[in-house]
Amino acid sequence: MADLNAIVETLSELTVLEAAELSKLLEEKWGVSAAAAVAAAPAAGGGAAAAAVEEQTEFDVILTGDGGKKINVIKEVRAITALGLTEAKTLVESAPKAVKEGVSKDEAAKIKAQLEAAGATVEIK
Numbered sequence: 001m002a003d004l005n006a007i008v009e010t011l012s013e014l015t016v017l018e019a020a021e022l023s024k025l026l027e028e029k030w031g032v033s034a035a036a037a038v039a040a041a042p043a044a045g046g047g048a049a050a051a052a053v054e055e056q057t058e059f060d061v062i063l064t065g066d067g068g069k070k071i072n073v074i075k076e077v078r079a080i081t082a083l084g085l086t087e088a089k090t091l092v093e094s095a096p097k098a099v100k101e102g103v104s105k106d107e108a109a110k111i112k113a114q115l116e117a118a119g120a121t122v123e124i125k
Helices: 004-012 014-028 032-043 046-054 072-080 085-093 105-116
Strands: 059-065 097-103 123-124
Touching: 014 059, 014 085, 059 105, 072 085, 072 097, 072 105, 097 105, 105 123
Parallel strands: none
Antiparallel strands: 059 097, 059 123
């Protein structure tokens, strides 16, 4: 059996982009989708699904484009996410892509304003 603590430590050292790539690889290998599993979980809860529909408390900030000002947008993404230059550049170039996930409504609005001031196009989901 695998040493689960060692696996946890290894996964904790991954960057956001590496974790996203790992997720894609696992989805391909196992033939599943993480989004489908998350969507199915609330449906099984019954009452919990109804409560989740009432009011959304966590939002995702999605970068949809750099607006022709890629360097400024990369700088803002680095400031917001603390990613390295290469990782931030990759994120901006692979738009539409999530910059931050599971943030409050106020924080999502603040991040959207920062990115739009740098020239990016952003949406909140």
